[in-house]
Amino acid sequence: MEILELKRMANQIRQNIITMLVPAKSGHPGGSLSAADILAVLYFQEMKIKPEDPQWADRDRFVLAKGHAAPVLYAALAEKGFFPKEELLGLRQTGRMLQGHPDMRKVPGVDMSTGSLGQGLSAANGMALAGKLDNKNYRVYALLGDGEMAEGQVWEAAMAAAHYKLDNVTAILDLNGLQIDGATENVMNIDPIDEKWRAFGWHVISVDGHDIEALLAAFAEAKSTKGKPTILIAHTIKGKGVSFMEDQADWHGSAPSAEQGEKALQELREEVASLD
Amino acid sequence: MTKQATRDAYGKALVALGAENKDIVVLDADLSKSTKTAEFAKNYPERFFNMGIAEANLMGTAAGLAAAGKIPFASTFAIFATGRAFEQIRNSIAYPKLNVKIAATHSGVSVGEDGGSHQAVEDIAIMRAMPNMTVLVPADGEETKQAIYAAAKYDGPVYIRMGRLGVPLLFDENYKFEIGKANVVREGEDCTIFANGLMVAEAMEAAKELEEEGIKVAVVNVASVKPLDRETIISYAKKTKAVVTAEEHNIIGGLGSAVAEVLSEEAPTPIVRIGIKDTFGESGRPLELLEKYGLTKEDVKAGVKAVIKKK
Numbered sequence: 001m002e003i004l005e006l007k008r009m010a011n012q013i014r015q016n017i018i019t020m021l022v023p024a025k026s027g028h029p030g031g032s033l034s035a036a037d038i039l040a041v042l043y044f045q046e047m048k049i050k051p052e053d054p055q056w057a058d059r060d061r062f063v064l065a066k067g068h069a070a071p072v073l074y075a076a077l078a079e080k081g082f083f084p085k086e087e088l089l090g091l092r093q094t095g096r097m098l099q100g101h102p103d104m105r106k107v108p109g110v111d112m113s114t115g116s117l118g119q120g121l122s123a124a125n126g127m128a129l130a131g132k133l134d135n136k137n138y139r140v141y142a143l144l145g146d147g148e149m150a151e152g153q154v155w156e157a158a159m160a161a162a163h164y165k166l167d168n169v170t171a172i173l174d175l176n177g178l179q180i181d182g183a184t185e186n187v188m189n190i191d192p193i194d195e196k197w198r199a200f201g202w203h204v205i206s207v208d209g210h211d212i213e214a215l216l217a218a219f220a221e222a223k224s225t226k227g228k229p230t231i232l233i234a235h236t237i238k239g240k241g242v243s244f245m246e247d248q249a250d251w252h253g254s255a256p257s258a259e260q261g262e263k264a265l266q267e268l269r270e271e272v273a274s275l276d
Numbered sequence: 277m278t279k280q281a282t283r284d285a286y287g288k289a290l291v292a293l294g295a296e297n298k299d300i301v302v303l304d305a306d307l308s309k310s311t312k313t314a315e316f317a318k319n320y321p322e323r324f325f326n327m328g329i330a331e332a333n334l335m336g337t338a339a340g341l342a343a344a345g346k347i348p349f350a351s352t353f354a355i356f357a358t359g360r361a362f363e364q365i366r367n368s369i370a371y372p373k374l375n376v377k378i379a380a381t382h383s384g385v386s387v388g389e390d391g392g393s394h395q396a397v398e399d400i401a402i403m404r405a406m407p408n409m410t411v412l413v414p415a416d417g418e419e420t421k422q423a424i425y426a427a428a429k430y431d432g433p434v435y436i437r438m439g440r441l442g443v444p445l446l447f448d449e450n451y452k453f454e455i456g457k458a459n460v461v462r463e464g465e466d467c468t469i470f471a472n473g474l475m476v477a478e479a480m481e482a483a484k485e486l487e488e489e490g491i492k493v494a495v496v497n498v499a500s501v502k503p504l505d506r507e508t509i510i511s512y513a514k515k516t517k518a519v520v521t522a523e524e525h526n527i528i529g530g531l532g533s534a535v536a537e538v539l540s541e542e543a544p545t546p547i548v549r550i551g552i553k554d555t556f557g558e559s560g561r562p563l564e565l566l567e568k569y570g571l572t573k574e575d576v577k578a579g580v581k582a583v584i585k586k587k
């Protein structure tokens with residue numbers, strides 16, 4: 001996809017997030033919106049996937065370690081054609097497909113069930129090890145939260161990925177600075193985060209997580225980095241794209257009302273119009 | 277009927293307890309608004325430790341605080357407390373019998389929209405199987421308050437299981453919760469329902485409605501799953517000769533299992549277990565899920581009728 005098209009897609013993903021959260025009446029807008037540009041680049045440029053064959057053995061894999069951001073993943077999967085967009089309106093409702101957190105047994109295109117923070121990167125490593133064993137050249141991507149960095153398992157997985165030279169793994173850290181109880185800096189400081197990953201043996205790329213061109217370049221660099229895994233430290237704004245949600249911890253886990261949703265969509269429509 | 281989530285009662289009790297006892301310290305893992313420890317944090321910031329999203333470290337740190345004389349309340353969702361940090365609880369808290377109170381909220385399918393990954397249906401089984409662990413499942417706000425106070429007074433590890441959903445207030449200050457004691461909340465001769473957590477309210481409603489049909493049912497609130505009040509359970513089973521258990525937990529390993537274990541050894545009695553039928557939950561509105569997973573007064577009534585036929 002062209003860069004302008006990717007920007008439009010990121011905007012469409014953001015609109016889908018709002019559209020699905022309003023009827024759901026619960027869910028996580030902040031961390032979904034912060035990752036929209038990253039998902040747009042992954043699903044519409046970077047990853048080799050076949051929506052008509054979600055289980056394709058050679059496909060690239062994506063693990064949403066920060067599983068509460070399920071809306072951004074569902075929004076991208078629906079746009080890509082893994083399932084009808086109408087399904088988005090059933091988010092979090094009894095008996096429907098789209099669970100509050102990604103469920104690989106229910107949703108086509110979801111490669112791993114997540115929701116419990118800290119576990120995703122380990123699963124990505126497992127997929128990457130299997131790929132090496134099978135002489136397949138698929139790549140595995142995992143999106144992690146900065147609050148999630150506090151989980152010990154993240155660092156167990158970080159150590160293992162470097163130990164096994166998993167250059168087919170690319171992690172993306174959604175560095176939006178906020179978690180539930182406030183700023184990550186105040187809840188549990190993770191700095192200096194780039195130095196930690198480097199010390200664990202990773203190739204570290206610092207990138208603006210809302211800059212499509214910079215993200216494309218970073219993923220290309222990750223692909224050409226051999227002998228070690230790569231992490232993109234993506235500097236982002238939680239709630240990005242909706243003015244009243246931006247950088248607000250309170251928008252971590254509450255859905256917009258119908259009125260707030262309309263306001264958010266209005267802003268996003270204006271943004272996409274200004275792209276042309 | 278006035279409703280209050282047991283987690284709300286916990287938050288309030290903690291603040292009061294914190295004023296009375298300076299050794300009370302509280303740990304949370306980035307969920308203080310949801311577990312309701314935020315109020316304690318606001319009142320006693322120097323005795324509150326937010327560990328970030330790191331439940332294993334939270335439990336281990338709580339163990340150390342207890343070993344050095346503090347009374348830590350360690351809070352997070354039930355799934356992360358008993359799941360992520362199982363072995364820290366087992367080897368750093370239960371094995372050395374340290375004075376840590378694991379106050380877990382968001383248990384069962386009544387968590388609702390977050391879905392199966394967040395709905396602990398096996399936490400009681402896990403905690404009950406652990407030597408040295410006391411396991412409490414309060415039914416309403418008042419009982420939660422008393423359970424929190426009792427846990428603080430008791431010297432040793434305690435698991436207190438609480439919920440997210442508002443539940444009817446059943447008891448007042450005259451009610452008396454005690455670790456190891458079951459509470460008979462309704463007398464009856466035809467059958468006994470042993471219930472805990474939010475199923476106590478359903479059991480009481482069921483018993484009331486069954487009475488209108490001429491079926492007299494005793495209701496016993498078994499908030500103390502461990503230690504279990506064997507005496508009361510055996511005597512009511514013998515008296516009514518039919519037993520139903522009701523809990524918002526897998527029918528494997530929880531209250532139903534505990535009651536069945538006692539009765540099969542001491543007083544074999546026909547029994548029907550109401551609970552989650554060995555399946556994970558899903559996303560949905562809490563009340564819809566309670567209905568879908570067979571956890572309403574209607575299910576309890578059906579259980580009573582079925583077990584009476586087995587007499």
Ligand SMILES: Cc1ncc(C[n+]2csc(CCOP(=O)(O)OP(=O)(O)O)c2C)c(N)n1
Pocket residue numbers: 030031032034066068069115116117118144145146147148149174176178179180238252305306307329356360
């Ligand atoms: C093991 C675990 N503990 C706690 C939670 C509850 N929880 C959900 S989201 C969240 C905060 C996540 O913050 P962050 O990783 O920064 O995500 P983002 O800001 O991208 O939304 C927490 C504590 C969880 N899902 N898993």
Ligand SMILES: [Mg+2]
Pocket residue numbers: 031145146147174175176177178179
């Ligand atoms: Mg964050």
